Amino acid sequence: MSDPLLTYLLRLGDDSLILAQRLGELVSHQPDLEEDIAVANLALDLIGQARALYAYAGEVEGRGRTEDDLAFLRDEREFFNAVLCEQPNGDFGQTMARQLLFDAYRLPLMDALTASADETISGVAGKAVKECRYHLQHSITWVVRLGDGTEESHRRMQAGLDAMWRFTDELFTGDEVEATLAASGIAVDPSSLRDPWEATIKEVLARATLERPVDPRQRGGGRQGMHSEHLGHILPEMQFLQRAYPGQSW
Amino acid sequence: MSYDVPRMAGDHEVDVAASTGAGHPLWEIFVRASRGLNHVHVGSLHAPDAETATQHARDVYTRRQEGVSIWVVKSTEIHASDPHDEDAWFDSEKPYRHPTFYEIPDEVGHM
Numbered sequence: 001m002s003d004p005l006l007t008y009l010l011r012l013g014d015d016s017l018i019l020a021q022r023l024g025e026l027v028s029h030q031p032d033l034e035e036d037i038a039v040a041n042l043a044l045d046l047i048g049q050a051r052a053l054y055a056y057a058g059e060v061e062g063r064g065r066t067e068d069d070l071a072f073l074r075d076e077r078e079f080f081n082a083v084l085c086e087q088p089n090g091d092f093g094q095t096m097a098r099q100l101l102f103d104a105y106r107l108p109l110m111d112a113l114t115a116s117a118d119e120t121i122s123g124v125a126g127k128a129v130k131e132c133r134y135h136l137q138h139s140i141t142w143v144v145r146l147g148d149g150t151e152e153s154h155r156r157m158q159a160g161l162d163a164m165w166r167f168t169d170e171l172f173t174g175d176e177v178e179a180t181l182a183a184s185g186i187a188v189d190p191s192s193l194r195d196p197w198e199a200t201i202k203e204v205l206a207r208a209t210l211e212r213p214v215d216p217r218q219r220g221g222g223r224q225g226m227h228s229e230h231l232g233h234i235l236p237e238m239q240f241l242q243r244a245y246p247g248q249s250w
Numbered sequence: 251m252s253y254d255v256p257r258m259a260g261d262h263e264v265d266v267a268a269s270t271g272a273g274h275p276l277w278e279i280f281v282r283a284s285r286g287l288n289h290v291h292v293g294s295l296h297a298p299d300a301e302t303a304t305q306h307a308r309d310v311y312t313r314r315q316e317g318v319s320i321w322v323v324k325s326t327e328i329h330a331s332d333p334h335d336e337d338a339w340f341d342s343e344k345p346y347r348h349p350t351f352y353e354i355p356d357e358v359g360h361m
Contacts, residue, residue: 032274034297034309034310037310037313038305041309134308141301141302142302145298
């Protein structure tokens with residue numbers, strides 16, 4: 001790994017960008033106009049976070065790469081998002097399961113990063129934490145409503161949760177990147193986010209009458225650039241313009 | 251004139267009522283632009299419950315910092331005056347009821 005700070009910023013930014021791209025796929029495909037606008041808002045918040053993190057990453061790297069370069073000119077193995085973020089939308093239950101699992105992790109993460117020794121990171125986190133708080137409220141509302149809804153909505157919500165559960169351990173697994181940066185107060189040790197995450201999930205699942213899944217087939221690798229089959233399909237669409245017309249802008 | 255639309259395998263009928271949210275009750279949305287002002291009706295939307303309606307209202311009606319507070323009310327709970335009563339209720343000319351003969355000091359602000 002190169003500069004740990006650069007890698008850390010890409011991990012944070014890639015989570016935002018790839019999940020935003022997934023949510024963006026839903027725009028104009030949601031069951032109603034209201035939810036269409038809601039997911040677009042989530043995606044835009046995440047893109048805003050990604051932009052700030054990429055801009056800083058480019059600065060830290062010092063090779064003149066811009067936020068656009070980092071978003072559009074990297075290939076699969078150079079993305080460090082958690083594999084949870086790249087999982088398909090599936091049905092609305094699966095989308096909301098993925099969102100809940102992510103939001104319940106991202107909020108305490110951003111909350112802790114507001115105290116980062118790195119002023120740029122604490123600044124980005126200060127803005128992001130407000131957005132994340134709303135994102136979590138939004139996903140909790142849907143998970144509870146669908147879980148504690150009709151027989152069909154309950155079945156789908158549980159299935160979505162079961163399908164996404166195996167990508168959650170990775171969120172709390174750090175390596176030398178986080179360890180190095182956490183020692184100097186810049187990063188957060190991901191394992192410290194497990195307790196607040198578990199507390200949120202436990203409460204939400206109880207309200208939603210959903211079962212906490214047990215899935216020993218945990219799958220990670222995203223933080224090291226080893227992705228599931230899905231990221232390879234997201235990138236050509238997201239990066240289409242730069243792949244077809246390198247250097248093009250509008 | 252009508253057309254035969256070729257059917258592809260996997261095509262299915264779209265339930266328009268369900269897909270437009272028409273299956274959910276309608277809510278009237280009131281937004282307060284800033285402290286000291288009243289909540290003002292800004293529109294309506296469909297949502298399954300009050301909590302979701304409030305969140306939707308946040309996303310639909312306050313994306314550009316239009317407000318600091320939201321009220322949602324089920325549309326069926328709104329009772330309206332009868333349009334036929336307009337003359338009897340609203341058309342009386344009583345200018346003396348307007349406090350136009352007073353000067354309001356600037357310090358009073360919104361009134």
